[in-house]
Amino acid sequence: MEKILISHNRHWNQPYSGLYPRDLLRKLVQNLSVKHVQVLQGIRRSGKSTLFKLLINKLIESEDPLEILYVNLEDPFFIKYNEAPEKIYEIVETARKLTGNKVKYLFLDEVQAISGWEKYVKTVYDNEAFEKIFITGSNSSLLNGEFATLLTGRYLSSMVYPLSFSEILKIKGITAYLQLVRSRAEILSIVDSMLKYGAFVEIMDSDEEHKRDIIASYYDAILLKDCVSNNPIRDIKSFQELSYYLISNIAAPFSYGSLARAVGIHDKSAKEFIQYLQSAYLLFELKLFSWSLKEQQNNKKKPYVIDNGFLNLSFQFSSKSGALLENLVFSEFCKSGKDLYFYDKKFECDFIIKNADHTLEAVQVCYELTDRNAKREVRALKKMDAAHQTISKTIITYNQETTIDGVKAIPFWKYFHHLS
DSSP states (O other), X not given: OHHHHHHHOGGGTSOOOSOOOOTTHHHHHHHTXXXXXXXXXXXXXXXXXXXXXXXXXXXXTTSOGGGEEEEETTSXXXXXXXXXXXXXXXXXXXXXXXXXXXXXXXXXXXXXXXXXXXXXXXXXXXXXXXXXXXEEESSGGGGSTHHHHHTTTSEEEEEOOSOOHHHHHHHTTOOSHHHHHHTHHHHHHHHHHHXXXXXXXXXXXXXXXXXXXXXXXXHHHIIIIIIITTSOOSOHHHHHHHHHHHHHTTTOOBOHHHHHHHHTOOHHHHHHHHHHHHHTTSEEEEEBOOSOHHHHHHSOEEEEESOGGGGGGTOOGGGOHHHHHHHHHHHHHHHTTOOEEEEESSSEEEEEEEOTTSOEEEEEEOSSOOTTTHHHHHHHHHHHHHHSOOSEEEEEESSOOEEETTEEEEEHHHHSOOOO
16 A cells, blocks of 8 residues: 555655646635535546646645645555445555654545545544545535535535636637737637547647547546446446437437437436436536426426537537537536526527526527528527527627627637636
């Protein structure tokens, strides 16, 4: 175990290097001032471990590095501890003996790998054994059930997503709006890459020939490790078929019955399978906008995935550019924390944003505006405004900017840049 802990804790010798900055870091640093357990949730490979390391780098500016312990519990070495949460005490004690220092800050990465981990965390939290505890997980069930009950009001949770467009711009050194406007060709190249391959860090840094294979490996790991291993799925083949069907029909309204018929399973199984995909943060089920929760639940939904790279596994860019842009817009809205819906009553509106003050924003997504579709897109937004008054109506395009009958059309890269 000593060699494993040394390999996990390179910060004992020097700060971590080669890490991309993440916008969420500022919030995590602010949260250091409160005792609450810090929880990071999000899809596998989204950057939760990187955020831990960025936070550790920040901590060692004022704290002894030897008092900070990081453990990735998905390391194969810890498989034998899967059913033994008490072994975490042994891990911490081994670190203390190695460094000669008490552990003040404990980072437990992919904590769901240890069954019963929540009882350990609750105990050491109540005993004030550490200054602060940090945990990550790749399944939303992490904060359901016993953990939520044991630590109600004692934890802070943040979602970690693949890189946002604005984060990628900063990584590329584009930090001001003037640079953005002057670098049109480079910006469109970034957007093209996000449309086709998504925004996972490893994908962004990989050669073109390897991108799809890496995405496929992520997809397989999510289905097997985060879905099949954590849920009572007996018909694995049908589960895989449903997942593939959904990413092949992104943004197309569905009912559980229609999905069940398409794959040849029971309605109840279709609903359960979607819940498992959502728990792993792979798939999101967008609900119809209504002020009635019952109406939201009982109407059709639309499927989106959190990263466009997964769509690359099912269809080609040339034939599905509109769906790819719509999914990319959806993922950027998620990263911005928007409360999203769609509208489909006599007319369609791609996205309705409900703000905290209950005002609404209407957004249409159109890859390329033409004489044939421009009036239709504007008409839908006007009808939406008549049905439920909105504070803004916008058409997001790939690279067109214009105003049509008082409605602004704006390129994706201008809408989501978030630069000053």
